[in-house]
Amino acid sequence: MTQATGTDVIIYTHPDCAYSAAAKMDYRKRGVAYLEIDVSRQPDKVSELLEHSKGERVTPVIVENGVATIGFKGGY
Numbered sequence: 001m002t003q004a005t006g007t008d009v010i011i012y013t014h015p016d017c018a019y020s021a022a023a024k025m026d027y028r029k030r031g032v033a034y035l036e037i038d039v040s041r042q043p044d045k046v047s048e049l050l051e052h053s054k055g056e057r058v059t060p061v062i063v064e065n066g067v068a069t070i071g072f073k074g075g076y
Helices: 018-029 043-052
Strands: 009-013 035-038 061-064 067-070
Touching (some): 009 018, 009 043, 035 043, 043 061
Parallel strands (some): 009 035
Antiparallel strands (some): 009 061
């Protein structure tokens, strides 16, 4: 997990999701700081995930500057 104070990127992940891993790797490679929320370890954050995904329980959900994207490069 990469964290920065005031980060504008949040990635909701699950450890069984290959697209979550790919998204995190991409952000690390590009040097973009992000906050990872692993919903398997932080179940209290599932409601946030559902808000951003319009009720879909999928990962990753990437929230960048307030805009949510479901999936990564076409997959989830």
